[in-house]
Amino acid sequence: MADALQDARDDTLATFECFAQAGMDAPVNVPMLPTVNPPLWELGHIAWFAEWYVLREAQSSAPVAAQRASLLTKGDDWFDANTVPHRARWTLGLPGAGALKTYCHEVLDRVLDKLDKLNRSADDDAALYPYRLALAYEDQRGEALAQMLQTLGVILPPRLAERTIPAWAQGEIRFPGGTIELGSKRDAGFVFDNEKWAHACYVPSFSMDSTLVNNAQYSDFIADGGYQHPQFWSAAGRQWLMQQCRSAPRDWLRDGKRWRCERFGRHFALPLDEPVRHVSLYEAQAYCMWAGRRLPSEAEWEFAALSGHAALRWGDLWEWTCSPFEPYPGFSADGYREYSEPHFMTHQVLRGASFATPLRMRSPKFRNFHAPERNDMFAGFRTCAL
Known part of the structure; x- marks a missing residue:
């Protein structure tokens, strides 16, 4: 310690x-x-x-x-x-x-x-x-x-400069589903209050990407008019899009027919095989709608992370889920009262970790959460289907 x-x-x-x-x-x-x-x-x-x-x-x-x-x-x-x-x-x-x-x-x-x-x-x-x-x-x-x-x-x-996000082979994993324990057990040591306490949750069978959606895949969405077609966006997403006047993720820069990106004050060619980052929940949802997919729930994400499947890669970027941030049954706030409770039902759950997350903080149980419009975090997403 x-x-x-x-x-x-x-x-x-x-x-x-x-x-x-x-x-x-x-x-x-x-x-x-x-x-x-x-x-x-x-x-x-x-x-x-x-x-x-x-x-x-x-x-x-x-x-x-x-x-x-x-x-x-x-x-x-x-x-x-x-x-x-x-x-x-x-x-x-x-x-x-x-x-x-x-x-x-x-x-x-x-x-x-x-x-x-x-x-x-x-x-x-x-x-x-x-x-x-x-x-x-x-x-x-x-x-x-x-x-x-x-x-x-x-x-x-x-x-942090020494930490890189490698390219991983794209694929899909089929999970049989079953009952898991969401949340942390009482003997787990330190946990934040939104993880209290473990409770049974049934997860139906589902398929999920083995890795995060990458820049090449996301650029296909852009090229197909993803930011221009309102049918891909939720009502809240369309309102956010109009306010932002955005046609690509926040760190992307058009260079003729190619894309460049801005990372920590430096500009370089967009690495197409890296996971797309700095996207809002609305952008992740729109991509999924375009692709005929959806975001995983936090229960599905945790089921997959705890499965030990060798092909599943997580921990490079935080991952948006389709789950609103809400309390587990029997929730009560800890001494740090403002950590969770004020954000219930207005924020969205992200799971995993990012390259900037210390190893000691990484846990498949940890519940991150942000407002849907936030896109400054080291966050991406993967897609899911039944």
Whole structure:
């Protein structure tokens, strides 16, 4: 646990340095976009979250839940995401990068010292819960920072630049169906509240792509007028399309009869055999309608992922499903109250992981979720049929 916490903080600081080298270490130099936070604010917020739950022993995310004061005089006023509106994060008068890096180091040192003094005979899951929560949150914010690198056209840190998505043979797998347990068991250790708890779910037989839809397949959809024919799009998708004035995924650039793409501030020929990325739910649904297919449900996706089928490839990009984000039976919110409940029925489930997801966060049980219009994530999709 100590090594993982240190590793996550090292990754956070390394990613922040990419923004700093691009001149984006001050909020004034960062465009105000709905899917972006000032990297300086993110840096302080990540450390504040660990301080809140581990050092200050807060039992919930309620503003009065912490038992101790922040190490920063205005820590709560600056970094509590529940009380600091998104637009305000550009005008808070934050400390400089040097001061917030010092804060990050101080918080982590105290967290590791407290971890080292834990009573080894205590209930491990209960005692380790705040540490596991802080680690999982920092890993998630780390991936969000990587997404911001793409959005703002900033180069990747070496640890991510070295990760590539290989080409995989296209195919289809037939699954017999059956009953699985959706959700996590009570003895699974740390889980987020939307995975609670395991319950039986019957999955009818189905066929699913062995890999994600790739750029070549998606370009066929575009060439066939996929973005121009309204019959492929849902009502919400058509409205989104009109607002976006889009005729291709957000990182695609037309170059005569060919396509180029923009990745982390660099332009190059679109790799046709790579999975298509940065597509919204609406784009994934439209492709499926055009292809006479559909998105898998999250139960089908989990059934396939747990099958151990050698041809099934997942973990390169998050994958849209056809399942709205809703609670499992008997759901109750954990101390981090805003994690799941406010997003039920307005967001959509994604499963899997991406190349930017730390290995320790990858699980076939994990439920990611985003608004249907989001297309800045490292997300793609595969198709399914009965």
